Amino acid sequence: MRENEFRDRLRDALGDPPPIPAPQLTPSDAGDSRGYPRGMALVAVGLAVVLVVALVVSRVALRPTGMSQPGAKGGVAMPADAFPCSLPVEAMSFAQNSAQDAVDSVSLGFVNIPGGSFQVDPAATVVGLPVGAITGQNFYSAALKRWVPAPIEAMSPDGLSYTFVKLLPAGATYSNATSSEVHVFDVVKNSDRKVWSSSSSVIVVNWDSAGILVSVMPLGGGTVLLWRINPATGAVSQAPWDADPSNLPTSAMPDGVSSMSVGPDGHGQYVSRLGSLDKGTKYSIVVVASGKVTTLYSGTVGDSTNFDPAGVYSDGHGMWLGNVGGSPLWLWSQSSGLRSFPVTGLPPMPSGYAFTSFAIIPAGACVPGTFAGVAATGLPPATTPTPSPSPPLVDWAPLTAKPLNLQQLSPGARCPVSPQVNLVVATNGPKAPNSGFGQGPVYVSGPSMWYAGTQGVIFLTDPKYTGPVLIRSMRLDGTGSLSLSGQGATSLAGGAIGLAQTSSPPYWGMWLGGLTPSAAGCYGIQFDGSSFTSSAVIAVSPGPVPPG
Amino acid sequence: MRGRRIKRYGVMALDALADANQDRPFADLVTPLFPAAQRLAYGMLQNAHDSEDAVQEATFKAWRAFPRLREGSNHRAWFLTIVANECKQRRRNRWWSILKLAAPEHQDPAPQGLDGTSMDLRRAVARLPADMKLAIVLRYYLDLEFEDVGRVLGVSDKAAKARVHRALIRLRVDAGEMLNDA
Numbered sequence: 001m002r003e004n005e006f007r008d009r010l011r012d013a014l015g016d017p018p019p020i021p022a023p024q025l026t027p028s029d030a031g032d033s034r035g036y037p038r039g040m041a042l043v044a045v046g047l048a049v050v051l052v053v054a055l056v057v058s059r060v061a062l063r064p065t066g067m068s069q070p071g072a073k074g075g076v077a078m079p080a081d082a083f084p085c086s087l088p089v090e091a092m093s094f095a096q097n098s099a100q101d102a103v104d105s106v107s108l109g110f111v112n113i114p115g116g117s118f119q120v121d122p123a124a125t126v127v128g129l130p131v132g133a134i135t136g137q138n139f140y141s142a143a144l145k146r147w148v149p150a151p152i153e154a155m156s157p158d159g160l161s162y163t164f165v166k167l168l169p170a171g172a173t174y175s176n177a178t179s180s181e182v183h184v185f186d187v188v189k190n191s192d193r194k195v196w197s198s199s200s201s202v203i204v205v206n207w208d209s210a211g212i213l214v215s216v217m218p219l220g221g222g223t224v225l226l227w228r229i230n231p232a233t234g235a236v237s238q239a240p241w242d243a244d245p246s247n248l249p250t251s252a253m254p255d256g257v258s259s260m261s262v263g264p265d266g267h268g269q270y271v272s273r274l275g276s277l278d279k280g281t282k283y284s285i286v287v288v289a290s291g292k293v294t295t296l297y298s299g300t301v302g303d304s305t306n307f308d309p310a311g312v313y314s315d316g317h318g319m320w321l322g323n324v325g326g327s328p329l330w331l332w333s334q335s336s337g338l339r340s341f342p343v344t345g346l347p348p349m350p351s352g353y354a355f356t357s358f359a360i361i362p363a364g365a366c367v368p369g370t371f372a373g374v375a376a377t378g379l380p381p382a383t384t385p386t387p388s389p390s391p392p393l394v395d396w397a398p399l400t401a402k403p404l405n406l407q408q409l410s411p412g413a414r415c416p417v418s419p420q421v422n423l424v425v426a427t428n429g430p431k432a433p434n435s436g437f438g439q440g441p442v443y444v445s446g447p448s449m450w451y452a453g454t455q456g457v458i459f460l461t462d463p464k465y466t467g468p469v470l471i472r473s474m475r476l477d478g479t480g481s482l483s484l485s486g487q488g489a490t491s492l493a494g495g496a497i498g499l500a501q502t503s504s505p506p507y508w509g510m511w512l513g514g515l516t517p518s519a520a521g522c523y524g525i526q527f528d529g530s531s532f533t534s535s536a537v538i539a540v541s542p543g544p545v546p547p548g
Numbered sequence: 549m550r551g552r553r554i555k556r557y558g559v560m561a562l563d564a565l566a567d568a569n570q571d572r573p574f575a576d577l578v579t580p581l582f583p584a585a586q587r588l589a590y591g592m593l594q595n596a597h598d599s600e601d602a603v604q605e606a607t608f609k610a611w612r613a614f615p616r617l618r619e620g621s622n623h624r625a626w627f628l629t630i631v632a633n634e635c636k637q638r639r640r641n642r643w644w645s646i647l648k649l650a651a652p653e654h655q656d657p658a659p660q661g662l663d664g665t666s667m668d669l670r671r672a673v674a675r676l677p678a679d680m681k682l683a684i685v686l687r688y689y690l691d692l693e694f695e696d697v698g699r700v701l702g703v704s705d706k707a708a709k710a711r712v713h714r715a716l717i718r719l720r721v722d723a724g725e726m727l728n729d730a
Contacts, residue, residue, distance in 0.1 A: 006716075007688045013670040014689060017590030017599060248637065260679055281703070 088140030132164025311361030352382030486513020
């Protein structure tokens with residue numbers, strides 16, 4: 001696939017943005033409030049005062065007291081240097097070659113600290129436990145001594161239950177659900193209980209002693225609100241925006257600096273990376289809690305520390321962080337700073353792949369003792385891809401021998417732009433435009449406006465013609481050229497291209513490529529097939545090509 | 549609610565400046581950039597309401613940062629960077645994480661007539677990590693050159709190309725073939 005083909009496919013896939021009003025730079029609704037009766041204004045002022053007081057009281061009550069270093073959810077409170085311990089982790093492998101499906105795997109196991117050996121847990125299973133709308137994340141509960149199919153943030157403080165979101169109707173996804181239910185599953189009692197329902201989409205943010213914090217968004221899109229659910233009573237109360245630590249304060253995000261999520265630590269804190277992954281770039285790893293930002297580490301991409309965290313969990317030792325590549329594991333605490341534990345026993349990278357990735361994600365509290373499991377196995381090697389069929393060989397001489405009928409325009413003459421024609425295009429591949437320019441059976445399609453610079457172009461071929469097509473072009477109102485490029489085309493003398501494969505009845509032929517006029521002006525494009533000659537004329541405006 | 553609050557404050561602040569006739573340079577600078585900003589926001593968020601709020605909020609932030617904009621800076625990259633950060637901020641919370649494993653949520657309906665391939669691509673793009681998605685949107689939805697993609701991302705054009713490359717790999721697109729002729 002060539003760039004222009006992908007560009008067109010992406011635009012097809014995403015669609016164009018609907019017309020939305022430009023941000024308001026002048027007063028638009030300021031006068032509305034003046035129309036309210038005075039009584040309403042007094043009520044509003046009164047409500048505002050109550051709201052401000054309530055906010056101040058709640059902020060004082062919830063004022064952060066600095067970085068917390070919590071105990072594990074349902075785990076055993078351990079001093080920071082209580083080793084040995086075994087840290088539950090998800091080991092995630094991913095490998096891919098171009099034009100092949102990716103392969104990936106997740107192994108559940110433990111890393112023995114401080115030695116660093118990784119052992120897969122052969123007894124790990126989550127079969128039989130209910131799973132919410134978000135699947136594929138697992139947690140090891142030290143209190144239960146077992147794995148559960150829930151993300152870190154969904155575990156109860158005692159580690160005996162987890163919460164999950166059930167989308168309705170059954171089988172719905174976030175894209176087509178009509179309502180949501182928040183459930184609590186008590187693993188010990190094997191009981192599932194609905195604690196809240198909503199007509200909006202719901203995502204669990206965190207479960208701590210204050211309750212289950214959820215992020216709620218209307219199913220049709222809109223403003224996200226935070227609610228805290230009492231898991232015992234189902235009572236809810238709205239939470240402030242900064243209760244969700246993934247909402248990085250604006251002050252922590254300088255303009256022009258990219259940021260990435262590392263993840264929640266399971267205790268209401270959220271780790272983010274500020275700064276790109278590009279070598280030599282300065283970056284910081286920060287943790288956010290109750291709107292307070294603490295920098296764990298600042299460095300430069302490619303420095304000797306190579307701190308590239310993936311996944312996080314906090315327990316009595318401090319904050320555990322995985323690393324892209326799988327080793328080392330990191331432990332950060334306010335008292336000891338950042339420590340690393342090189343990991344051994346990682347599965348080998350599979351062979352035969354152009355792209356491989358591996359990460360160890362902390363998935364629970366480090367439990368006392370050493371874990372003895374089984375050695376990790378790697379992904380299978382890549383299979384050999386089937387080579388693409390070769391295009392047919394075409395003798396272009398009969399087509400290139402045809403005369404070029406495009407005529408120069410006299411000075412000042414109007415550009416005889418080809419009218420757009422509606423087409424009914426059926427393809428056996430990507431969706432094709434339903435209009436084009438030209439006389440057929442080959443049509444120019446793609447944008448309706450052309451600009452100097454490179455744009456995507458589509459040549460559509462009616463299935464009534466199946467043979468090769470020669471495409472030549474020239475500027476009709478001056479000097480300049482129009483070049484065509486793209487996959488599956490044969491470059492010929494004089495800037496011409498040949499399409500050996502066109503339509504395949506009953507389907508239309510669709511060739512996607514790049515069209516580059518050297519300057520604004522009037523251009524003709526001639527199509528020659530074994531049984532026809534036709535042309536199309538386009539007008540090119542001055543560049544650059546505008547976005548969209 | 550947060551977006552609405554800031555939107556209101558932003559309008560009020562801009563109104564005050566308008567009264568003093570001091571925001572004209574800012575308005576002149578950003579108004580031509582709105583179409584690109586809206587396209588960027590829609591490409592990132594795929595939701596009209598979110599896009600509108602994101603651009604509005606980004607505009608307010610841009611206005612606030614305007615005095616710090618250096619003479620000769622690339623205004624478009626500067627403004628699009630702010631819009632991009634705003635979009636990423638909106639997807640930094642849990643709503644983003646579900647995209648890894650679930651179908652895209654709270655998006656506007658897909659354009660009519662999309663075939664399976666396009667739907668798959670739409671879903672795959674929605675599931676991309678924010679930085680990869682941004683690179684793809686800038687390059688292929690806004691048609692920016694790698695140099696301009698890099699300006700918005702705050703990296704070199706080479707690094708921007710590398711990021712697009714990684715994103716294409718995640719999309720299971722033959723990145724090498726595409727970028728060889730980029």
